Amino acid sequence: MAVQLSGNWLPNFPKIVGGKSPSFYIHESSNSHGSRVEDDWVDLETDLYHWTKTLRPVQWYPGHIAKTEKELKEQLKLMDVVIEVRDGRIPMSTSHPQMDAWLGNKKRILVLNREDMISTADRNAWADYYARQGTKVVFANGQHGMGAMKLGRLAKALAAGVNVKRRAKGLLPRPVRAGIVGYPNVGKSSLINRLLKRRMCPAAPRPGVTRVLKWVRFGNDLELLDSPGIIPMRISDQSSAIKLAICDDIGERSYNFPDVAAILVQMLTKLPSVGIEVLQNRYKIDADGHCGRRFVHKLANHLFNGDDNQAAFRILSDFRKGRFGWIALERPPK
Numbered sequence: 001m002a003v004q005l006s007g008n009w010l011p012n013f014p015k016i017v018g019g020k021s022p023s024f025y026i027h028e029s030s031n032s033h034g035s036r037v038e039d040d041w042v043d044l045e046t047d048l049y050h051w052t053k054t055l056r057p058v059q060w061y062p063g064h065i066a067k068t069e070k071e072l073k074e075q076l077k078l079m080d081v082v083i084e085v086r087d088g089r090i091p092m093s094t095s096h097p098q099m100d101a102w103l104g105n106k107k108r109i110l111v112l113n114r115e116d117m118i119s120t121a122d123r124n125a126w127a128d129y130y131a132r133q134g135t136k137v138v139f140a141n142g143q144h145g146m147g148a149m150k151l152g153r154l155a156k157a158l159a160a161g162v163n164v165k166r167r168a169k170g171l172l173p174r175p176v177r178a179g180i181v182g183y184p185n186v187g188k189s190s191l192i193n194r195l196l197k198r199r200m201c202p203a204a205p206r207p208g209v210t211r212v213l214k215w216v217r218f219g220n221d222l223e224l225l226d227s228p229g230i231i232p233m234r235i236s237d238q239s240s241a242i243k244l245a246i247c248d249d250i251g252e253r254s255y256n257f258p259d260v261a262a263i264l265v266q267m268l269t270k271l272p273s274v275g276i277e278v279l280q281n282r283y284k285i286d287a288d289g290h291c292g293r294r295f296v297h298k299l300a301n302h303l304f305n306g307d308d309n310q311a312a313f314r315i316l317s318d319f320r321k322g323r324f325g326w327i328a329l330e331r332p333p334k
């Protein structure tokens with residue numbers, strides 16, 4: 001379906017082609033009384049694919065990441081256990097395609113961080129999914145520290161065999177070494193700082209803050225490696241690239257704010273837990289949200305003297321602050 005744009009005031013926005021009609025989106029099911037209820041989630045992946053394919057590709061690979069990748073591979077030998085941190089709002093898009101190959105059968109803990117930024121339904125869906133796969137997952141909040149102590153305990157428990165072997169050889173025990181890896185800005189350094197209860201690693205609300213690998217000691221029996229965020233040299237899935245941009249997990253120079261905000265508007269419009277009314281009420285404009293670019297431009301005219309960039313920044317920043325509610329942008333594959 002092509003979204004036709006009309007109105008003299010509109011500049012030449014690209015047509016957003018593809019996707020299903022909005023009316024197909026709400027999955028309905030029957031409750032025990034036979035009445036129809038709305039599911040809380042719709043699958044947006046097909047639409048996202050169509051929406052993003054007309055946009056300029058988003059790529060971000062700053063120089064320090066190649067260096068980090070090389071150093072991480074060297075440090076891997078030293079790690080008894082690897083803690084892979086992902087953004088709980090987009091666990092699939094923050095899963096590095098080469099991670100499995102790098103880690104082989106190394107002991108591994110998966111962390112879905114930013115737990116405070118998703119709904120209980122999102123959390124349950126991911127918890128069930130990983131439970132079905134037999135994957136151990138820890139939900140964490142790097143800002144407030146929830147889950148950090150559990151991570152420390154789990155890492156020590158998983159790698160306990162190291163010191164059993166050392167003792168058997170007559171060697172003294174040594175601290176367990178846990179490497180913390182993951183995409184930029186997912187909260188790796190914050191989790192370490194929370195665990196240590198000290199600001200040992202630089203953490204800030206933008207991707208690419210940690211630039212060097214750094215081992216830090218937690219008590220007598222655990223060492224943690226903080227590492228700069230890694231990301232593939234080429235992001236082949238542009239739906240993922242846009243979600244990384246929406247969630248502020250890649251550098252902002254790599255994307256066009258109005259394009260990314262427009263897609264966010266279209267996604268939010270289709271999610272029953274948000275919907276167009278929430279957007280219209282927040283910004284006091286009456287655009288319908290099925291054409292995100294039109295919505296962004298209308299907001300620009302309404303609040304920012306026609307500046308689309310500022311309007312787009314406002315929408316993205318409102319999403320990141322949870323102004324539309326705390327929601328994940330991905331649910332597990334069925």
Ligand SMILES: Nc1nc2c(ncn2[C@@H]2O[C@H](COP(=O)(O)OP(=O)(O)OP(=O)(O)O)[C@@H](O)[C@H]2O)c(=O)[nH]1
Binds near residue numbers: 143144185
């Ligand atoms: N709301 C919320 N914010 C978080 C959470 N974890 C981290 N943050 C914030 O997210 C921002 C990024 O956190 P960092 O710890 O610097 O992320 P990083 O993965 O080390 O980032 P890089 O240096 O890019 O690799 C900081 O502003 C943190 O305060 C969380 O669970 N919830």
